[in-house]
Amino acid sequence: MVREVVVTDEFGQSRTLFIPAERALTIYVDKRELVTLMTLGAHPEWLVLGYLRNQRLVETLDEIESITVDWDVGAAAVKTRNGISDIEKRTEKRVVTTGCGQGSLFGDVLDALDGIQLPAAHVTQTQLEEITDTIRLQDSIYKKAGSVHGCALFSTQDTHAEKLIFVEDVGRHNAIDTIAGWMWLQENKVQTQEVVFYTTGRLTSEMVMKSAQMGIPIVVSRSGMTEMGLALAQQLNLCAIGRATNKRFLCFSAPERVQWQAMVVAA
Amino acid sequence: MVREVVVTDEFGQSRTLFIPAERALTIYVDKRELVTLMTLGAHPEWLVLGYLRNQRLVETLDEIESITVDWDVGAAAVKTRNGISDIEKRTEKRVVTTGCGQGSLFGDVLDALDGIQLPAAHVTQTQLEEITDTIRLQDSIYKKAGSVHGCALFSTQDTHAEKLIFVEDVGRHNAIDTIAGWMWLQENKVQTQEVVFYTTGRLTSEMVMKSAQMGIPIVVSRSGMTEMGLALAQQLNLCAIGRATNKRFLCFSAPERVQWQAMVVAA
Numbered sequence: 001m002v003r004e005v006v007v008t009d010e011f012g013q014s015r016t017l018f019i020p021a022e023r024a025l026t027i028y029v030d031k032r033e034l035v036t037l038m039t040l041g042a043h044p045e046w047l048v049l050g051y052l053r054n055q056r057l058v059e060t061l062d063e064i065e066s067i068t069v070d071w072d073v074g075a076a077a078v079k080t081r082n083g084i085s086d087i088e089k090r091t092e093k094r095v096v097t098t099g100c101g102q103g104s105l106f107g108d109v110l111d112a113l114d115g116i117q118l119p120a121a122h123v124t125q126t127q128l129e130e131i132t133d134t135i136r137l138q139d140s141i142y143k144k145a146g147s148v149h150g151c152a153l154f155s156t157q158d159t160h161a162e163k164l165i166f167v168e169d170v171g172r173h174n175a176i177d178t179i180a181g182w183m184w185l186q187e188n189k190v191q192t193q194e195v196v197f198y199t200t201g202r203l204t205s206e207m208v209m210k211s212a213q214m215g216i217p218i219v220v221s222r223s224g225m226t227e228m229g230l231a232l233a234q235q236l237n238l239c240a241i242g243r244a245t246n247k248r249f250l251c252f253s254a255p256e257r258v259q260w261q262a263m264v265v266a267a
Numbered sequence: 268m269v270r271e272v273v274v275t276d277e278f279g280q281s282r283t284l285f286i287p288a289e290r291a292l293t294i295y296v297d298k299r300e301l302v303t304l305m306t307l308g309a310h311p312e313w314l315v316l317g318y319l320r321n322q323r324l325v326e327t328l329d330e331i332e333s334i335t336v337d338w339d340v341g342a343a344a345v346k347t348r349n350g351i352s353d354i355e356k357r358t359e360k361r362v363v364t365t366g367c368g369q370g371s372l373f374g375d376v377l378d379a380l381d382g383i384q385l386p387a388a389h390v391t392q393t394q395l396e397e398i399t400d401t402i403r404l405q406d407s408i409y410k411k412a413g414s415v416h417g418c419a420l421f422s423t424q425d426t427h428a429e430k431l432i433f434v435e436d437v438g439r440h441n442a443i444d445t446i447a448g449w450m451w452l453q454e455n456k457v458q459t460q461e462v463v464f465y466t467t468g469r470l471t472s473e474m475v476m477k478s479a480q481m482g483i484p485i486v487v488s489r490s491g492m493t494e495m496g497l498a499l500a501q502q503l504n505l506c507a508i509g510r511a512t513n514k515r516f517l518c519f520s521a522p523e524r525v526q527w528q529a530m531v532v533a534a
Contacts, residue, residue: 003494007509008518010392012527015517021494038472038495125277147469147491170471170493202414204437205289205305224414226437227270227288228305242274250282251275260279 001040002145018145022170023071027051029078029087040141040148040169043178044069047169048076050181054210057084057091061184113209118217118238119193124259127154127161131198131220132244134163141168142200150200151175153183156218157194164190172201176210183214192216199223203240203252208232218257220244225252268307269412285412289437290338294318296345296354307408307415307436310445311336314436315343317448321477324351324358328451380476385484385505386460391526394421394428398465398487399511401430408435409467417467418442420450423485424461431457439468440477447481459483466490470507470519475499485524487511492519 003021006014026036027048034057039047045067052058058080065079084090131154141148149172154161165182169175176199183190192215199207203221205228211219212232218239225233225242230252233240239257243250251258270288273281293303294315301324306314312334319325325347332346351357398421408415416439420431432449436442443466450457459482466474470488472495478486479499485506492500492509497519500507506524510517518525 005494005497005519008522008525010514010516010527017517019492019494019497024495145491147493224412225286226414227272227286228291230272230286247277249277250284252272255275258275260277 001042001141020141020145020148020170024074025069025076026074027076027078029057030080030083031077032087034087034091037174038170039174041071042167042169043182044071044076046181046185047174047178048078048181049184050177050179052078053184054177054180054213055091056213057087061187113212113232113236116212116215116236118212118215118236121156121193121217121239122257122259123156123161123196123218123239124159125261126159127156127196128220128241128244128249128258129247130154130161131196132222132246132249134161135166135198135200135222136246138166140166149175150198151179152198153179153190153216154196154198155190155194156196157191161196164195172199173206173210175199176207180210180214196220202226203229203233203242205229205232208236208238208240212236212238217254220249268309268408287408287412287415287437291341292336292343293341294343294345296324297347297350298344299354301354301358304441305437306441308338309434309436310449311338311343313448313452314441314445315345315448316451317444317446319345320451321444321447321480322358323480324354328454380479380499380503383479383482383503385479385482385503388423388460388484389524389526390423390428390463390485390506391426392528393426394423394463395487395508395511395516395525396514397421397428398463399489399513399516401428402433402465402467402489403513405433407433416442417465418446419465420446420457420483421463421465422457422461423463424458428463431462439466440473442466443474443477447477450481463487469493470496470500470509472496472499475503475505475507479503479505484521487516 002018009015022038023041025039027034048067065081068077148168150168152166153164167175167178196218197211197216198220200222202223203225208229220241233253237254239254240252241249269285276282289305290308292306294301315334332348335344415435417435419433421428434442434445463485464478464483465487467489469490470492475496487508500520504521506521507519508516
């Protein structure tokens with residue numbers, strides 16, 4: 001997932017370094033081409049599953065008979081049991097809500113937000129620190145090659161935050177979709193009221209929407225937040241925490257979900 | 268383009284800060300809905316123009332009669348002189364090549380790369396330092412609110428690099444498209460052999476493709492590069508420079524376009 005390349009530095013000297021090596025993966029649903037994703041490809045089946053889920057093209061796991069990935073041709077063939085009704089129409093409207101400014105969340109996803117009721121949940125300040133510590137110490141492609149985004153899911157069921165899964169990809173959307181696919185396969189094991197989602201990327205409207213669709217009530221980011229992301233988070237009563245590094249963080253919405261510890265402030 | 272919000276910090280104290288305020292802008296071409304972009308909206312007409320150009324939906328400026336932006340309804344109405352032939356078919360295929368992993372560059376853009384011949388051009392090390400210095404000193408939304416990407420175009424016609432335009436947006440794709448639109452309107456004034464494109468974002472395949480389509484032979488980024496971006500840059504003989512901050516940089520491709528100065532290295 002990384003490749004070593006030769007570059008020339010500011011002294012005109014050759015140096016070698018690693019860069020992330022993404023591949024094109026075209027998703028076919030019942031032999032119909034849907035989209036081509038650029039991905040590091042660590043977990044292509046989860047990515048495809050999560051993409052279909054987050055685009056709300058598939059409502060239940062039962063609808064999918066199989067997902068077959070063939071890297072030789074860069075294709076993921078999805079076979080559904082009964083087809084996806086109105087797929088032409090449902091993928092026609094491009095609502096582009098991502099932080100990259102030109103994403104690909106299809107039209108009726110926005111409409112579906114009204115039906116979302118996030119579970120009651122909270123996170124303690126100690127758990128937040130454990131989450132950022134875990135990410136800081138995580139062995140990663142980012143540390144080796146840079147230029148990728150990371151997402152993770154943490155369980156806060158016990159007193160301590162426990163990492164369930166960590167995924168990196170060239171794009172944060174692929175990373176969150178991969179986690180969505182993984183979560184779907186765990187359905188009964190991961191209780192959304194007891195998980196916190198972490199992303200290195202900004203909390204834009206699309207990230208908030210995807211988290212909400214996955215039923216995750218608390219989202220933590222190393223980066224900041226945009227106004228539309230905030231407006232959605234407030235509407236959903238989703239707790240959005242940004243600028244989380246070391247022991248620092250800023251809670252942008254639903255602060256009642258955070259349990260602040262009594263802190264001794266150095267004089 | 269920024270909004271002041273109240274957040275809660277790690278001490279449980281309220282603080283105010285600024286976040287970028289993006290708006291939805293839906294592009295209609297001859298009354299047909301094409302796409303919705305999330306944008307800071309500084310130069311919506313340039314953005315729409317650049318988007319149409321970079322998606323290769325429009326080949327010449329003459330094809331466009333007018334672009335009318337109405338923020339009250341978040342719409343940009345594009346009127347063409349003779350319509351866009353095959354627009355349904357040409358916007359059907361989603362090739363998703365962006366750094367966010369799920370962008371929106373339509374299908375036949377990739378095919379068009381074969382015809383691109385970038386002009387002979389070079390950049391001096393002094394000009395590179397002037398470019399990063401200018402960006403560092405630039406008054407920006409990023410400094411005020413964070414969470415946005417910046418792009419700029421520099422002329423290297425004279426000995427010194429001169430800033431022509433600087434654009435920020437929630438997504439780097441909108442920022443580069445806005446510059447593309449601006450460039451198109453200057454057609455005869457901006458000679459592509461004498462310009463360098465700067466972006467705060469990563470050099471992914473989509474950024475390289477867009478630069479090449481705009482005829483820009485040299486691209487500079489504060490961030491790194493992905494393998495596919497590099498493969499395209501090498502194929503196009505486009506000079507891609509990454510990790511450019513202060514006096515440091517790494518040249519990933521076409522180093523013959525860089526004129527290194529004799530440097531005195533501290534012992």
